[in-house]
Amino acid sequence: xxxxxxxxxASLTMINGTIPLWRRPISLIAVISTPFSFLFFIYLFGGxxxxxxxxxGGVLFTIVNASTMLxxxxxxxxxxxxxxxxxxxxxxxxxxxxxxxxxxxxxxTLPGLAIFMLIIVYESHIGVLQILSVIxxxxxxxxxxxxxxxxxxxxxxxxxxxxxxxxxxxIIFGVVPPIYYSISVLPTTIQYVAYLVPTTWAAILLKGIIxxxxxxxxxxxxxxxxxxxxxxxxxxxxxxxxxNRS
Amino acid sequence: MSMPLESKSLKKxxxxxGRKTVAINDFTFYVKEKGVFSLLGRNGSGKTTFVKVSTTQxxxxxxxxxIFGKDVVGDEKELRHMISLVPQESRPFPHMTPYEHVYLxxxxxxxxxxxxxxxxxxxxxxxxxxxxxxxxxxxxxxxQKQLTMVAMALSLDVQMYFLDEPTIGLDIITRKGVxxxxxxxxxxxxxxxxxxxxxxxxxxxxxxxGIVSYGxxxxxxxxxxxxxxxxxxxxIAIRGSHEGLDLEQFGKVxxxxxxxxxxxxxxxxxxxxxxxxxxxxxxxxxxIGLDDVFISLVGEDIEVDEN
Numbered sequence: 001x002x003x004x005x006x007x008x009x010a011s012l013t014m015i016n017g018t019i020p021l022w023r024r025p026i027s028l029i030a031v032i033s034t035p036f037s038f039l040f041f042i043y044l045f046g047g048x049x050x051x052x053x054x055x056x057g058g059v060l061f062t063i064v065n066a067s068t069m070l071x072x073x074x075x076x077x078x079x080x081x082x083x084x085x086x087x088x089x090x091x092x093x094x095x096x097x098x099x100x101x102x103x104x105x106x107x108x109t110l111p112g113l114a115i116f117m118l119i120i121v122y123e124s125h126i127g128v129l130q131i132l133s134v135i136x137x138x139x140x141x142x143x144x145x146x147x148x149x150x151x152x153x154x155x156x157x158x159x160x161x162x163x164x165x166x167x168x169x170x171i172i173f174g175v176v177p178p179i180y181y182s183i184s185v186l187p188t189t190i191q192y193v194a195y196l197v198p199t200t201w202a203a204i205l206l207k208g209i210i211x212x213x214x215x216x217x218x219x220x221x222x223x224x225x226x227x228x229x230x231x232x233x234x235x236x237x238x239x240x241x242x243x244n245r246s
Numbered sequence: 247m248s249m250p251l252e253s254k255s256l257k258k259x260x261x262x263x264g265r266k267t268v269a270i271n272d273f274t275f276y277v278k279e280k281g282v283f284s285l286l287g288r289n290g291s292g293k294t295t296f297v298k299v300s301t302t303q304x305x306x307x308x309x310x311x312x313i314f315g316k317d318v319v320g321d322e323k324e325l326r327h328m329i330s331l332v333p334q335e336s337r338p339f340p341h342m343t344p345y346e347h348v349y350l351x352x353x354x355x356x357x358x359x360x361x362x363x364x365x366x367x368x369x370x371x372x373x374x375x376x377x378x379x380x381x382x383x384x385x386x387x388x389x390q391k392q393l394t395m396v397a398m399a400l401s402l403d404v405q406m407y408f409l410d411e412p413t414i415g416l417d418i419i420t421r422k423g424v425x426x427x428x429x430x431x432x433x434x435x436x437x438x439x440x441x442x443x444x445x446x447x448x449x450x451x452x453x454x455x456g457i458v459s460y461g462x463x464x465x466x467x468x469x470x471x472x473x474x475x476x477x478x479x480x481x482i483a484i485r486g487s488h489e490g491l492d493l494e495q496f497g498k499v500x501x502x503x504x505x506x507x508x509x510x511x512x513x514x515x516x517x518x519x520x521x522x523x524x525x526x527x528x529x530x531x532x533x534i535g536l537d538d539v540f541i542s543l544v545g546e547d548i549e550v551d552e553n
Contacts, residue, residue, distance in 0.1 A: 003356075004356035007353045008356070010353065011353040014350055015342065015350055019341060019346065023341050023382070081336060081338070082335065082336035083336070085303060085333045086398070088302070088303060089301040089330070089331040090330075242302065242303045243298060
């Protein structure tokens with residue numbers, strides 16, 4: 001069973017990641033250009049002391065952006081290619097499908113993530129345990145937003161609707177939350193809204209891990225994991241893997 | 247041994263913002279033997295909805311569909327190991343080659359590396375796709391792309407293949423390429439449910455044909471059985487007017503904007519041709535074909551409003 005699942009995930013990763021990246025390497029630019037632009041401006045206006053903040057923001061934004069953009073791929077495969085219909089009539093389940101394609105999307109971010117991680121390690125001198133904690137936080141973020149993308153893609157019926165939707169979610173999840181700044185700079189009301197977005201908790205956790213300031217980290221960690229479980233339940237209940245509600 | 251397909255009192259209604267559309271009103275039919283069964287009908291007759299129900303994409307509102315005894319609702323998990331689908335208007339990934347499609351589809355369905363490779367080689371060879379199997383799909387013709395989709399579906403070793411209008415929009419030569427592929431699988435003892443609105447396709451490929459119209463299953467049978475539902479053996483197409491001549495006395499008349507088609511028997515042909523009104527018109531005489539059966543059963547030409 002596990003062997004079959006890994007084969008399915010590996011083949012979907014090739015379809016959505018390895019093969020397109022191999023044949024169209026220029027696509028890399030689309031995924032990493034925005035976080036590197038932010039890093040550049042942070043360095044330009046904040047100086048070398050802010051480069052760590054820019055790299056933490058960059059690594060998180062890259063994951064959130066790539067996972068949010070998965071909506072477009074999923075919808076294209078569903079509506080234009082009818083690939084989802086083909087897969088849905090086989091024993092492959094929606095979770096395997098989503099994570100196979102989501103892993104494919106991550107392939108595009110790997111070079112960018114590697115550079116950001118190098119900057120983080122170089123600037124903060126974090127150890128193996130902290131690196132693993134960073135990776136763990138990023139993985140939970142990836143799971144949350146990949147599931148969310150799947151949920152959205154199964155509810156949208158027109159290809160042209162997904163472009164504004166995915167840009168909107170990219171901003172809501174990747175730019176508005178305090179990724180590149182401290183949450184305390186936001187007005188109180190906006191802070192409450194920001195706390196609803198999983199990216200906020202991911203940013204708090206990452207900053208805590210990387211700056212080795214672990215005080216008060218338990219609550220963000222618990223809320224973050226609860227949010228992941230919430231989105232899992234929500235996606236299972238409200239997504240349309242097949243066409244039953246059409 | 248269960249029959250390949252049973253559909254009993256199947257009904258499917260689409261609901262959208264309080265509006266109901268009956269896609270399938272009553273599909274009751276049985277496919278008792280393996281081979282190619284074609285659902286023949288115009289656009290909107292319920293063919294694609296039937297495929298979606300049968301491949302566990304949609305749940306029926308009433309009735310049931312069973313494939314080799316497995317219910318599409320109750321036994322859906324088991325059933326998904328037994329079926330394979332080419333959806334209507336599906337397309338391959340532009341950045342991948344046909345070979346990669348088949349190979350990765352195999353792996354996705356649990357086959358190992360060697361097994362997937364072998365299967366991909368076999369199917370590519372069987373469908374005559376070797377020449378373009380390593381070309382990115384973005385550079386292939388419409389027919390080659392369609393063949394890629396068919397190859398993916400046929401690569402699975404299952405009991406029933408659902409091909410939903412697999413040759414739509416293809417030129418006749420490419421269509422024949424797809425037909426050959428389907429025929430090879432039919433000869434290998436597989437069951438295929440094909441939907442089409444091409445009469446020649448249904449006639450060429452099918453062991454049995456089911457005629458559907460506006461959500462209802464009208465009639466099934468092989469070509470000869472369907473022909474025999476008409477009590478006539480000859481068709482006379484009259485392009486133009488035939489005022490003053492009562493064609494009804496010779497048989498059944500179907501009129502459209504091009505003229506009239508008279509279904510009659512051979513013994514009447516001479517009488518009809520001797521009529522002076524008819525002799526002024528352009529007429530075509532031939533044996534009853536599937537298109538005539540369709541017109542007779544459905545009351546409309548299958549090609550009307552096609553575009």
